[in-house]
Amino acid sequence: MKTLVLGIGNPILSDDGAGIFACRMLKDAISGSCEFEDVDVEEGSVGGLILLDHILGYDSVIIIDAIKTENGKVGDIYKLGMDDFVNTLHTSSPHDVNFATAIEIGKKSMPESMPEQIVIYGIEVDRVDVFSENVTPEVREAIPRVVEMVVRDLKEAKRREQ
């Protein structure tokens, strides 16, 4: 099963880069392991239809992104499936369609290339409007936890496949 883990966000905009930092940590954790040789780990500061371009051809996709929710607790992690779709920070943009729309277009126009499963991990963040490579402590602490969750998902998928 070909799997993509995609971290999205801006690595120089404080907590906005949470998804990217998680992906970098994941890459270090699983690189060289033959158990995960069919897993690609990518990063980008994109959304909408451009996201669609990058997930085509994979069987399974895990996206890690920053999210801000009303009354959210910084550092909380949400696991979201396609059924409870919400917009994380980068799955939508005023210059592009949102991710749910992009998925709908993908399913209509090229169903054979669409991943069967898409999961989004959202990390509740705080500061996203100041250019900095530092993240707030709660977010820093959440990053290894989300990586652990993703590794668990990948292992679980592998087990089911065998």
Next chain:
Amino acid sequence: MAEKQKRITISPITRLEGHGKIEIFLNDDGNVDDAFFQVVELRGFEEFCKGRPIEEMPRLTTRLCGVCPWAHHIASTKCLDNVFHVKPTETARKLRELGYAAHMAHSHLIHIYALGAAPDLLIGPTAPPEKRNVVGVLEAAGKLDPSYPGVVINGRAAAQRIQDIIGGKTIHPVTGLPGGLSKGITEEQRKEIEELSKVLVDFAKFTEQLVVDEVVLKNKDYVDLITSDTYMLNTYYMGLVDDNNNVTFYDGTVRVVDPNGKEFVRFGEDNNQYLDHITEHVEPWSYLKFPYLKNVGWKGLVAGEDSGIYRVAPLARLNAADGMATPIAQEQYKKMYEAFGGKPVHNTLAMHWARIIENTYASELCLKLAEDESITDSNVRNIPTEKPTEGVGIVEAPRGTLFHHYVADENGLVKEANLIVATGNNNAAMCMDVKGSAQKLIKNWEVNEGLLNMVEMAFRAYDPCLACATHTLPGQTPLEVNIYDSKKRLYKRLSQNI
């Protein structure tokens, strides 16, 4: 461990309040005095850059914006050419221009099909917002041509693939270096780009026929809407032109024409000339500064020859130039100006039409450059030999003229960085179009319900960059309008999709 799986617990809020926020000020009679369009700014980029090796800038600046990373990458790379006093090789120049043309096509296609022309025009400006999105466009267009949805995806994907081949990284380009590029392309890649470019050109022709011929020109209501004086500003226009005064995106001379279409000034990247011609006005009610033509002067938010306000972006570029450098785009250019009865066109909604013509030019340019077999030459870099000092890089971003200006210290680290971005250039004009709509729809304390729709249409035309992502669906621009009385007390608040 805080792992939550219930949708019910999650209610994402708008990032940075990054939605369009409009402040309207009334006079004592309850009529509009002024209107400002607010953008929440991402702070501290210049500070963030200071003290970093200057050659890192083309990679840092791609992170400024997830929408147009190529525009910043190329402006920054050109800026470094000047900072290091080195010219790119001929091949590097062609490759940069090719990758950049693909980016322009890609960006314009998203806007045309997902956000602007097609949703408003193909579905109809009066259709409910939930229909006016790209899915609605695909359905409506599918009735005209069953192969259409696939064509749209393929057209965009072709532009994306060309960027990937040249950019050197899947999402953010990393290839630009002072004096050239980090890598060239193979003959096999050139052939692939040539084929992809043919797809783009065909798709561009289809797009112009669909939107302009089939939808707009055959429908009197649309023609009336676009040519009406609702959004009409007779401003100065700015755009890059080549030696023949044709529109160009990657490199050229900045040309400014006056509201009558007469050349007012032209300048290049040398000697920081932009500083002689552009300066910025600050308003207490807006985060974003208002660039204007220094030698005309700031007269407030007013149009006309005596006001230094200028516009950028597709329509401005076409107005500032004498034509298009490729044949199909040139035909489309003539057709647009004939339809409007001459130049310059001041109607803001013609921005959509101009964008379609620019997409054709970008596609034809990709093909022309890809057909040039010398583009696979391996000589893609001149190594800089001089110490870095100071320089300016100017490109036409999809949303208008983009300026990067850096100063290096004696160790080659960034000492100063100044950026004027496209949306900034159009700030004053956007405020004026908002003000124009407000003046029509607010009379003697009466606020017409159509205000939000009118404001949204102006927004769509300019496609302003609202400091990156907000949580929005096409056709559902998040907007908030605050109306104040003459004592600056909040009189009324209107909002949608927030």
